[in-house]
Structure formats: structure tokens, C-alpha cells
Amino acid sequence: MNFIQSSKNPQVKQWKKLLTKKERSKTGQYLIEGFHLVEEALKHQGTVVELMALQDIDIPNAWDLNEISITYLSEDAAKAISDTESPQGIFAVCLEPKTNVDASSVKKVLMIDSVQDPGNLGTMIRTADAAGLDLVILGEGSADLYNPKVLRSAQGSHFHLNVVRGSIAEWIEDFSGHGLPVYGTSLENGEPFSQTPANGTFALIVGNEGSGVSKDLLEKTDKNLYIPIHGQSESLNVAVAAGILMYYLRG
Incomplete structure (x- = not known):
């Protein structure tokens, strides 16, 4: 199990960068937050790159994580990457889809x-x-x-x-x-x-x-x-x- 304590951890800083358009454009990735969004993303194989959660969060058993890596966070680390006033303590990094439409x-x-x-x-x-x-x-x-x-x-x-x-x-x-x-x-x-x-x-x-x-x-x-x-x-x-x-x- 991976665990990050500090909000100054380099990985936390990288996740936080995904809240900016510049970093999303550079990496082709974006950050989602909250149980509903994460659950919807997990229904689409290949969308979720990694999952992050507060250390005391219970991840639903019904979620198909399919060997997706999970990192648990301290409250300070989770707060650093949250963009909401009332964080739910669950996050995921997702890949932007490559879509071709005729x-x-x-x-x-x-x-x-x-x-x-x-x-x-x-x-x-x-x-x-x-x-x-x-x-x-x-x-x-x-x-x-x-x-x-x-x-x-x-x-x-x-x-x-x-x-x-x-x-x-x-x-x-x-x-x-x-x-x-x-x-x-x-x-x-x-x-x-x-x-x-x-x-x-x-x-x-x-x-x-x-x-x-x-x-x-x-x-x-x-x-x-x-x-x-x-x-x-x-x-x-x-x-x-x-x-x-x-x-x-x-x-």
C-alpha cells in the first residue's frame, strides 16, 4: 500500500498541477474528485490511470479497479489536491480520450x-x-x-x-x-x-x-x-x- 503524508511530496505537487490547463494540455491527463465522478470513470476501461484516497476512506467493493494503483493520503496531502469546499477524499487521474468522429x-x-x-x-x-x-x-x-x-x-x-x-x-x-x-x-x-x-x-x-x-x-x-x-x-x-x-x- 502506498501512503503519502506530506502535502509537499513531489507526487502531490504533480497531481496539483493537473488542476491547471497548462499541465493538462502537456500531459493529456486530468484530475477528478468525488465518489460519483470516480465511479463513472472506472466504468470506462483505460480511463483511470491511478486512484488516490484519504487514509480512512472505504473504497466500494463493487468498483472494478483492475490492478489500478491506489495511493492513500493524509488529510494535508488530500487537501492540497482538492478543488472543492467539502472534499470527499477520493480522487483519480484520468487520460483524455482520443476521439475521432465522422x-x-x-x-x-x-x-x-x-x-x-x-x-x-x-x-x-x-x-x-x-x-x-x-x-x-x-x-x-x-x-x-x-x-x-x-x-x-x-x-x-x-x-x-x-x-x-x-x-x-x-x-x-x-x-x-x-x-x-x-x-x-x-x-x-x-x-x-x-x-x-x-x-x-x-x-x-x-x-x-x-x-x-x-x-x-x-x-x-x-x-x-x-x-x-x-x-x-x-x-x-x-x-x-x-x-x-x-x-x-x-x-
């Missing part, structure tokens, strides 16, 4: 343009999972996919559907070439979403919390949609709007 193989897609709030991003990934989408595409300018707050908000949906980073403009061309309708979200030159027939095939673009979808992308869509506001609010939260549209368009 545009012709997907029918329900969410594309995210410059959404910067990690909570919004994670909520949209979780909602896309719940709505049965095939793919989420994360465009430039958005929060990092493996930011700890994104991971917590997504509640394990990273492990359930394909999420890729890429150029939304290039994906639009690919989808259009395969006959998949592409919908932007915009009040300008848009129409109420309920006027568009929902047939279960779509690529939906949602955009930045303040400025929305970029004009360059909106010019490439088949149609732009908006959700009517019936009260006095100026707008809907982007994650809420995305959820309404995904569930509507899937039919």
Missing part, C-alpha cells in the same frame, strides 16, 4: 462557441447527454473541457458521449455537406424556435454569455432560432436556452 455518423449535435463560464459549459454537456445527443463540439474561446468546475457540473457526462474540441466553422461545412441542418441562436435575423419542425436531426450552435454566437458563424447556418421571452427578463441563461432547444429539436 460527420456523417452523427444526427444530433451541440456546438459551443466561446462559452466561458465553467458551470454553464458543464451543465450543457450534462444536458446534451440527458437529451441523447451524439456529439458536443467545443469551439475556441470556451472554458477548458477538463476544468474541475466543468467536470463537476457535467456530473460524469464526459464519459458518456463524445466531446471534441475543434473549429465550429469547419464542422458546419462538414455537416452541411452531409445534409445535417445547422441552426444558430440569435434574435437578429432569427425566428421563434417553435416554427421550425423538429425531426430529430440537427447541429445547434450556442454562444458566449454576453455576445452570443459570432456573426461569422451565424452567416453559415441554415437558420437562426430564438426563444421568445414572455416576461421582463432580457434573456435566458445560455445553458437553459441550450437545454430547451436540444430537447425541442430532438423531437
Whole structure:
């Protein structure tokens, strides 16, 4: 059994670095925390590299650890790598998946343009999972996919559907070439979403919390949609709007 007492241990410092985008990009690894996320990750063979737990934590017998190494930590060491206010004392290092997706193989897609709030991003990934989408595409300018707050908000949906980073403009061309309708979200030159027939095939673009979808992308869509506001609010939260549209368009 491996045990680390000091928060200044080199291995602890390395795990802590995975809380930064720079280290995640460098290593292709990321850190998850909490029983639910670790359990979901373990269901996907080859995802978890190593497991870390507080010394008095009981690891569930049902977990298939498949010879995954376990390191037990003192409270100080666990606190050093925690990113939550109420740590559960269980962590794992995971490998970023290598995902190749053919545009012709997907029918329900969410594309995210410059959404910067990690909570919004994670909520949209979780909602896309719940709505049965095939793919989420994360465009430039958005929060990092493996930011700890994104991971917590997504509640394990990273492990359930394909999420890729890429150029939304290039994906639009690919989808259009395969006959998949592409919908932007915009009040300008848009129409109420309920006027568009929902047939279960779509690529939906949602955009930045303040400025929305970029004009360059909106010019490439088949149609732009908006959700009517019936009260006095100026707008809907982007994650809420995305959820309404995904569930509507899937039919």
C-alpha cells in the first residue's frame, strides 16, 4: 500500500498541477474528485490511470479497479489536491480520450462557441447527454473541457458521449455537406424556435454569455432560432436556452 503524508511530496505537487490547463494540455491527463465522478470513470476501461484516497476512506467493493494503483493520503496531502469546499477524499487521474468522429455518423449535435463560464459549459454537456445527443463540439474561446468546475457540473457526462474540441466553422461545412441542418441562436435575423419542425436531426450552435454566437458563424447556418421571452427578463441563461432547444429539436 502506498501512503503519502506530506502535502509537499513531489507526487502531490504533480497531481496539483493537473488542476491547471497548462499541465493538462502537456500531459493529456486530468484530475477528478468525488465518489460519483470516480465511479463513472472506472466504468470506462483505460480511463483511470491511478486512484488516490484519504487514509480512512472505504473504497466500494463493487468498483472494478483492475490492478489500478491506489495511493492513500493524509488529510494535508488530500487537501492540497482538492478543488472543492467539502472534499470527499477520493480522487483519480484520468487520460483524455482520443476521439475521432465522422460527420456523417452523427444526427444530433451541440456546438459551443466561446462559452466561458465553467458551470454553464458543464451543465450543457450534462444536458446534451440527458437529451441523447451524439456529439458536443467545443469551439475556441470556451472554458477548458477538463476544468474541475466543468467536470463537476457535467456530473460524469464526459464519459458518456463524445466531446471534441475543434473549429465550429469547419464542422458546419462538414455537416452541411452531409445534409445535417445547422441552426444558430440569435434574435437578429432569427425566428421563434417553435416554427421550425423538429425531426430529430440537427447541429445547434450556442454562444458566449454576453455576445452570443459570432456573426461569422451565424452567416453559415441554415437558420437562426430564438426563444421568445414572455416576461421582463432580457434573456435566458445560455445553458437553459441550450437545454430547451436540444430537447425541442430532438423531437
